[in-house]
Amino acid sequence: MAGVAALSLAAAPAQADELRDAVTADLPGLIALYEDLHANPELSFQEVETAKKLAARARALGFEVTEGVGKTGVVAVMRNGDGPTVMLRADMDGLPVIEQTGLPYASKRRAVPQSGIETGVMHACGHDTHMAGWVGTAQLLAARRDQWSGTLVMILQPAEEIGEGAKAMLDDGLYTRFPKPDYVLAFHDAAQAPAGMIGYANGFALANVDSVDIVVPGVGGHGAYPHTTKDPVVLASAIVMRLQTLVSRELNPTESAVVTVGSFQAGSKHNIIPDEARLQITVRSYSDAARKLLLDGIARIARGEAVAAGMPDDKMPRVSVADPYTPATFNTAALTQRVAALLAPRFEGRVKEVPAVMGGEDFSQFYRADRDNVESLILWVGGVRAEEWAKAEKGEITLPSLHSPFWAPDAPVVIATATEALTAATLDLMAKP
Ligand SMILES: [Zn+2]
Numbered sequence: 001m002a003g004v005a006a007l008s009l010a011a012a013p014a015q016a017d018e019l020r021d022a023v024t025a026d027l028p029g030l031i032a033l034y035e036d037l038h039a040n041p042e043l044s045f046q047e048v049e050t051a052k053k054l055a056a057r058a059r060a061l062g063f064e065v066t067e068g069v070g071k072t073g074v075v076a077v078m079r080n081g082d083g084p085t086v087m088l089r090a091d092m093d094g095l096p097v098i099e100q101t102g103l104p105y106a107s108k109r110r111a112v113p114q115s116g117i118e119t120g121v122m123h124a125c126g127h128d129t130h131m132a133g134w135v136g137t138a139q140l141l142a143a144r145r146d147q148w149s150g151t152l153v154m155i156l157q158p159a160e161e162i163g164e165g166a167k168a169m170l171d172d173g174l175y176t177r178f179p180k181p182d183y184v185l186a187f188h189d190a191a192q193a194p195a196g197m198i199g200y201a202n203g204f205a206l207a208n209v210d211s212v213d214i215v216v217p218g219v220g221g222h223g224a225y226p227h228t229t230k231d232p233v234v235l236a237s238a239i240v241m242r243l244q245t246l247v248s249r250e251l252n253p254t255e256s257a258v259v260t261v262g263s264f265q266a267g268s269k270h271n272i273i274p275d276e277a278r279l280q281i282t283v284r285s286y287s288d289a290a291r292k293l294l295l296d297g298i299a300r301i302a303r304g305e306a307v308a309a310g311m312p313d314d315k316m317p318r319v320s321v322a323d324p325y326t327p328a329t330f331n332t333a334a335l336t337q338r339v340a341a342l343l344a345p346r347f348e349g350r351v352k353e354v355p356a357v358m359g360g361e362d363f364s365q366f367y368r369a370d371r372d373n374v375e376s377l378i379l380w381v382g383g384v385r386a387e388e389w390a391k392a393e394k395g396e397i398t399l400p401s402l403h404s405p406f407w408a409p410d411a412p413v414v415i416a417t418a419t420e421a422l423t424a425a426t427l428d429l430m431a432k433p
């Protein structure tokens with residue numbers, strides 16, 4: 001499907017130019033909003049000012065707005081006759097990152113995250129572009145009520161970065177207190193694609209993300225008398241090495257997964273065998289079955305290696321899996337193909353099927369909450385400035401990733417592209433019969 005855009009030379013629909021012109025006219029206002037959001041980021045579940053600011057905008061456009069859904073979330077509903085219910089989502093939170101872009105509207109904000117240690121705050125994931133695109137789309141759809149029929153639900157989700165915000169909104173009645181969507185759509189800016197490109201994965205788009213902690217007990221003692229101890233450093237090392245076989249030897253090789261031990265802590269001094277080691281592991285997968293295989297395997301290996309090391313039953317490793325986890329994001333086939341076919345001629349040469357990535361997004365929750373009745377799609381919108389992309393292609397620079405203190409997307413292009421794409425998709429899904 002990567003060639004879809006190139007094949008389509010048909011004239012764009014009459015609406016295309018009108019819509020693009022409207023986006024262009026709205027863009028200066030959206031950029032001003034973006035710069036304000038960028039300069040004033042808020043951490044997960046602290047998006048109080050952000051929510052208030054954007055709720056007021058939605059209210060002014062004629063939406064019924066409810067604040068405080070899932071702590072700081074916002075739900076804006078516009079009922080416009082019979083037809084499908086379409087939900088558009090933007091996430092609001094920034095990250096505990098000290099901005100180093102040098103932009104005139106760079107964030108100087110500080111705040112205290114869950115860790116309890118004060119830090120700088122930055123929209124290093126581009127959620128500010130998502131919110132500006134969300135407002136842009138809301139404006140265009142509100143002004144075109146005569147062109148669509150159905151119920152539009154526009155939500156601002158908190159706490160994506162800690163994987164809890166989508167679940168918090170669902171647990172607070174997103175699908176029971178408000179109209180339940182037939183379609184849910186969102187976009188995410190992309191740090192590894194040129195500005196204005198639209199990427200879509202067909203099927204899995206982002207991974208299951210699990211955080212696993214293992215406490216490995218030992219029996220401590222003098223480093224010179226190891227025979228009087230049970231060394232947890234050696235045992236935990238054996239666990240780390242054996243974990244490498246989960247993906248290489250147990251998972252079907254046509255499936256993708258990652259088991260990374262990101263932290264290994266033990267001991268305090270050369271000549272002391274400690275009485276405990278601790279491992280922190282990130283586990284990435286796509287299917288529920290692969291996830292189960294990996295998590296079961298981690299528990300089995302930890303125990304098996306402890307038995308092999310001669311640990312007694314009451315000193316088996318303790319394995320804990322963080323709950324809730326971030327489930328894999330899935331783009332459903334019919335919606336994905338419909339939107340891709342719609343956008344390809346409109347954005348000629350800029351729409352491309354892309355592979356899934358091992359990052360995580362709790363946008364997944366909106367589909368998983370009712371897999372039989374909800375169709376879902378998240379689009380990537382490339383954000384790398386043309387001149388930087390050209391340099392990177394020549395190997396002259398390395399591009400910063402999302403979450404980097406240097407990530408500075410080409411915001412006008414991202415916002416314009418996303419606003420037009422989401423508006424066009426929604427108008428298509430809610431077209432009057
Ligand atoms: Zn992020």
Ligand SMILES: [Zn+2]
Nearest residue numbers: 125127160188
């Ligand atoms: Zn993000």
